[in-house]
Amino acid sequence: GAGVSQTPSNKVTEKGKYVELRCDPISGHTALYWYRQSLGQGPEFLIYFQGTGAADDSGLPNDRFFAVRPEGSVSTLKIQRTERGDSAVYLCASSSIQGSEQYFGPGTRLTVT
Amino acid sequence: AQSVAQPEDQVNVAEGNPLTVKCTYSVSGNPYLFWYVQYPNRGLQFLLKYITGDNLVKGSYGFEAEFNKSQTSFHLKKPSALVSDSALYFCAVRGGGSSNTGKLIFGQGTTLQVKP
Numbered sequence: 001g002a003g004v005s006q007t008p009s010n011k012v013t014e015k016g017k018y019v020e021l022r023c024d025p026i027s028g029h030t031a032l033y034w035y036r037q038s039l040g041q042g043p044e045f046l047i048y049f050q051g052t053g054a055a056d057d058s059g060l061p062n063d064r065f066f067a068v069r070p071e072g073s074v075s076t077l078k079i080q081r082t083e084r085g086d087s088a089v090y091l092c093a094s095s096s097i098q099g100s101e102q103y104f105g106p107g108t109r110l111t112v113t
Numbered sequence: 114a115q116s117v118a119q120p121e122d123q124v125n126v127a128e129g130n131p132l133t134v135k136c137t138y139s140v141s142g143n144p145y146l147f148w149y150v151q152y153p154n155r156g157l158q159f160l161l162k163y164i165t166g167d168n169l170v171k172g173s174y175g176f177e178a179e180f181n182k183s184q185t186s187f188h189l190k191k192p193s194a195l196v197s198d199s200a201l202y203f204c205a206v207r208g209g210g211s212s213n214t215g216k217l218i219f220g221q222g223t224t225l226q227v228k229p
Contacts, residue, residue, distance in 0.1 A: 050214075105156055107156055
């Protein structure tokens, strides 16, 4: 079946602009996670959704970052007033309520110039 | 606090030889442990997990991992390496218990280079 998909695959934006990154989880997966991976590092947790609600947003670095999942499926990560330090690969993952392993999308590479 | 350490930035092995990629962890409660592999310009692929039960876990592509509670380790192994195994490997942990949200804590990654 279809895996996790993320769009766009690449995004280049200017410092100070607003960006939205989209994630389509595996159909039927109720848990959705966002991670950020900087060059040479392991992924770092940002936020977790169970259904429509953000159950754990402890990884969001500051209030410029926000994510939604209004219908319990697709999620959008929103970054306001982007900074060069936001440049990274943003990964989305989903898991079924019964399983514990997370399945990752290919990521969105964000470059802030 | 939960943490994962992968002490080797890179592991080099000849094709056909056994390989080991090391991982140690720190977590409160019983750990849930995972290995993922990342190929260039690709997303993370799940390899295997340990939740409970047999300490030796078998996963995809002939990989296995051994959970050692006393040493807090979860090393990834394969009896005979292939050139196509060359990739970046990540160990990850989540804490057990009903309050845990399932977020994964990843190690820094280990690059595996298998030479013909």
